[in-house]
Amino acid sequence: MRPFLDLFSLLSILKFLAAWMLLLSFALLAQRRLLSLIHLLAWQGITLALSTAMVAVLTGDRLLWVSATLTLSLKGLLIPFLLHRLLRRLQVRGDVEMSLNVASVQLLGIVLVIFAFALAAPLAGSLPAATHGMLGIALAAFLLAFLMMITRRKAISEVVGFLAMDNALFFGATSATLGMPLIVELGIALDALIAFLILGVFFFHIRESFESLDLHWLEHLRENQ
Amino acid sequence: MNALLPLQMALGAVALGPLASLGSLLPRLHPSWLRYTSLMTSTLMSLLWLLSGALGLILVAAPAPNLAVGGIPLWQFRLDPLSAFFLVVLGVVGTASSLHAVGYFRQLGRTGLRRVLIPLPLFLSAMALLLLADNAYTFLVAWEGMALSSSYLILAQTQTIQARHAAYLYLLVAHLGALCLLAAFALLCHGNPLAGNDFSALTHEVLAPGLAQAVLLLTLLGFGAKLGMAPLHVWLPEAHPAAPSPVSALMSAAMLPMALYGLLRIDWQILPPEGVSWGLVWLALGLLTAGFGVLFSTLQRDLKRLLAYSSMENMGLILVALGLARLFVAEGSPTLAALALSAGLFQTLNHALFKGLLFLGSGSVFHSTGTVDMGRLGALIRSMPQTTLLMLIGCLAIAGLPPLNGFASEWMLLQAFLLAPQMASGTLQAILPLTAAGVVLVLALASFAIIKAFGLSFLGQPRSIYTAHEAGLWERFAMAFLALGCIFLGLFPGLAIHAISAVNVLLLPGNSLGIQQPWRLTPISPERASYVPGWFLIGIAVAILLTFLLVWWRFGRPLRRVPVWSCGFRGARTARMQDSPAGFSQSLLRIFQPIHHGRIQPDTASKELRVELADPFWVGLYEPLQRLALALSRQALRLQHGKISSYLLYAFLTLVVLLVLVR
Incomplete structure (x- = not known):
């Protein structure tokens, strides 16, 4: 089959998607509202699916199409939908409190991106020339998601951060190495889903015990006050 | 006869242990049935070990009989003279303790009995398994089993906070020791203790020098923790008094020697003694342990604590003997090494006999009076005459008086020291006489401690009001068994030395101790320092008879009964005019004050002086x-x-x- 786009434009699209991924990570870091956080997560999932599809076109691997479809349905649609429903059922409203202000978190995020690229540079030598920047971006997105988990107080935003980390790992695996075995992918997807379910159960328990989803109540659980 | 038979017999007895434990769980069994069946099984097991050990010492097969069971993990067993000797020790103590326990636990209900009877056979089996183990895996499993089951036994009867503290401390130290051993075996087996290398395969492995030193250090710590070696001894004086007496006897007389067995097996057979340094370390630590143990033993008020510290002292002495033997091997004089090694092993056997006897006796005292506090006891000779006689034999033996067995082994040890200057190099010539002086001091203090134990508990007037009764038949039978052992080995030390020579052959380049006649102890040659206990017995008997006749002839006719002189004190003679435990050891209390930091405090309630010691x-x-x-x-x-x-x-x-x- 002759590709309907030439290689150069395909790679450009992939790079554009990577940049978009990083931008979404920053947006997640900055966003205060829970509902918007979930939307951003959904966008990230869709981006991920698109980039997987691009890789599928690029390499001609049929299984990657399955993977892209799976990503789209699970990460782009199902999990955001579930989170959305959870938000409604738990009736969480308002903003997410952050332990640092947005500006400093963003600055910290930039430092992390530079760090991630510095880390990825020596590794990139072993990768296909076309995907040099991808590993850095994936690592940066991962660290940014981690930073987001650290700076948030509400339980739901922790889950969003966790899923964003998962997305970043996934992105790194598919884009930087141009595809990964379907079985690994299925495993990761299942893990994410299970983690989501467990955390969902925990939310209800946390709220039952403390009548709030604010995590600082958990500090009462430590020993030796 | 089939060479494998003793090993199979011993293993069969090991297998009986778990069965007996499971049997104790049967519902609706009458307590006395439970007691008899379980303890008789233990006795049978111990007798089988005694028999197989004796056979193993007599019929020395050229490759020691061995067996392997299972794939991975592989259980490997072997019965060589070293295992056989310690099996004899275990068999003797196990038999006596099981028989004594039949009487000792007679008042317990079903639940109380189960607390004892479930771990007890497992404990015995674990010790025998340890002796028969021929690879790292089997050895470590048995070692852990021994530690676990004995910590349950400590808590079998008393669940006071002190007892629980003692059991916890014991378990903690035992596990630290086990960790050291695990590390040592991992180094020995190149990181894989599960690989089925039997011990003889390990013997041929060449370790890097640094690695061998590490193994020696780790095993010394691991076995030292079980042995009650000086800085690691803290559990010992707590755990022994907390346990029921038959268990104390087992722990002291059979379990502590297991650590000696481990030292001999790993640090001597697998890593043969080279160089002087480790011999000196053993010597120094042994002397420290012995001195520390005996000093604290003299200052105790509790009979069982006194005996526990005395066990520490004996283990220290044995370690001194083994260290000395190691030095002699390094110096290239196998004759003296054989002498010192035999002294150590003989002392182990003797300690098993008399310490077992004394712990069992203290159990009978506790059973009869409800206390082992020497500040409350006294005059038991009147209410428990037979127990007193048996205890007296044990006390004389442990105090090292001829013609009993304690003297024979101590005599050998001192002879080894006295012969040292002929061989050893300059530094050792300076060190060994000093060590010998230390050993003599320890022996003297040990006699002091045991006089205190016997005198305060059995003689004089009762220090509190109690109704004592003679120990039961089973208890007396068990004690008589050990007392006869003390007398027999005292009169025929040559038999024991002859049996030990099989171990010497295994561990030393050549056994050159010479042929022993049963009734005579010949350390080096018949002309020098040989000892015939029979003559001593006759001499002592004649002296006693003559004195008796003299007194009877001069003062005895007609027999007069008069009140005892009460030191010029007007009024009634009271029990409080006797020495108290603190009073008896007052001088030592003052002399060694900088070591034990003992403080004398008046107890207003009982109007007594109490001594608080700090380790x-x-x-x-x-x-x-x-x-x-x-x-x-x-x-x-x-x-x-x-x-x-x-x-x-x-x-x-x-x-x-x-x-x-x-x-």
């Missing part, structure tokens, strides 16, 4: 360690404050640091 190792070593551990944990607690975001931060920082480091 210098506990104060100087363990308490600082404890404080350090607590302070560190408190610092570590700061990390835990319940904020999820901080926990995430820890993970994040770890990740970043690792990424930086790994790239």
Whole structure:
């Protein structure tokens, strides 16, 4: 089959998607509202699916199409939908409190991106020339998601951060190495889903015990006050 | 006869142990049935070990009989003279303790009995399994089984806070020791103790010198913890008094020697003695343990604690003997090495006999009077005459008086010291006489301690009101068994030395101790320092008879009964005019004050002086360690404050640091 786009434009699209991924990570870091956080997560999932599809076109691997479809349905649609429903059922409203202000978190995020690229540079030598920047971006997105988990107080935003980390790992695996075995992918997807379910159960328990989803109540659980 | 038979017999007895434990769980069994069946099984097991051990010492097969069971993990067993000798020790003590326990536990109900009878056969089996083990895996499993089952036994009868504390401390030290052993075996087996290398295969392996030193250190710590070696002894004086007496007897007389067996097996057979340094370390630690043990033994008020410290002293003496033997091997004089090694092993056997006897006797005293506090006892000779006679034999034996067995082994040890200057090099010539002086001091203090134990408990007037009764038939039978053993080995020490020579052949380049006649102890040659206990017995008997006749002839006719002189004190003679436990050892209390930091405090309630002792190792070593551990944990607690975001931060920082480091 002759590709309907030439290689150069395909790679450009992939790079554009990577940049978009990083931008979404920053947006997640900055966003205060829970509902918007979930939307951003959904966008990230869709981006991920698109980039997987691009890789599928690029390499001609049929299984990657399955993977892209799976990503789209699970990460782009199902999990955001579930989170959305959870938000409604738990009736969480308002903003997410952050332990640092947005500006400093963003600055910290930039430092992390530079760090991630510095880390990825020596590794990139072993990768296909076309995907040099991808590993850095994936690592940066991962660290940014981690930073987001650290700076948030509400339980739901922790889950969003966790899923964003998962997305970043996934992105790194598919884009930087141009595809990964379907079985690994299925495993990761299942893990994410299970983690989501467990955390969902925990939310209800946390709220039952403390009548709030604010995590600082958990500090009462430590020993030796 | 089939060469494998003793090993199979011993293993069969090992297998009986778990069966007996399971049998104790049967519902609706009458307590006395439970007691008889289970303890008779234990007795049978111990007798089988005694028999197979004796056979193993007599019929020495050229490759020692061995067996292997299972694939991975592989259980390997072997019965060589070293195992056989310690099997005899275990068999003797196990038999006596099981028989004594039939009487000792007669008042327990079903639940109380089960607390004892479930772990007891397992404990016996674990010890025998340890002796028969021929690879690291089997050895370590048996070692752990021994520690676990005995810690249950400590708590079998008393669940007071002190007893629980003692059991916990024991378990802690035992596990630290087991960890050291695990590390030692991992080094020995090149990181894989599960690989089915039997011990003889390990013997041929050549270890790097640094590795061998590490193994020697680790095994010394591991076995030393079980042995009650000086800085690691803290559990011993707590655990022995807390346990029921038959268990104390087993722990003291059979379990402590297991550590000696381990030292001989690993540090001697697998890593043969080379160089002087480890011999000196053993010698020094042994002397420290012996001196410390005997000093604290003299100052005790509790009979069982006194005996526990005395066990420490005996283990220290045996370690001294083994260290001396190691030095002699390094110096190239196998004759003297054989002498010192035989002295150590003979002392182990003797200790099993008399310490077992004394612990069992203290159990009968406890059973009869409800206390082992020597400040409350006295005059038991009137209410328990037979027990007193048996205890007297044990006391004379442990005090090292001829013609009993304690004298024979101590005589050999001292002979080994006295012969040392002929062979040893300059430094050793200076060190060994000093050590010998230390050993003599220890022996003298040991006699002092045992006189205190016997005199205060059995003679004089009762120091409190109690109704004592003679020990039961089973108890007396068990004690008589051990007492006869003391007398027999005292009169025929040559038999024991002859049996031990099989071990010498195994461990030393050549056994050159010479042929022993049963009734005569010949350390080096018949002309020099040989000892015939029979003559002593006749001499002592004649002297006693003559004195008796003299007194009877001169003063005895007609027999007059008059009141005892009461030291010029007008009024009634009271029990309080006798020595109290603190009073008896007053001089030692004052002389050694800088070591034990004992404080004398008046107890207003009972109008007595009480002595509070402080273990210098506990104060100087363990308490600082404890404080350090607590302070560190408190610092570590700061990390835990319940904020999820901080926990995430820890993970994040770890990740970043690792990424930086790994790239």
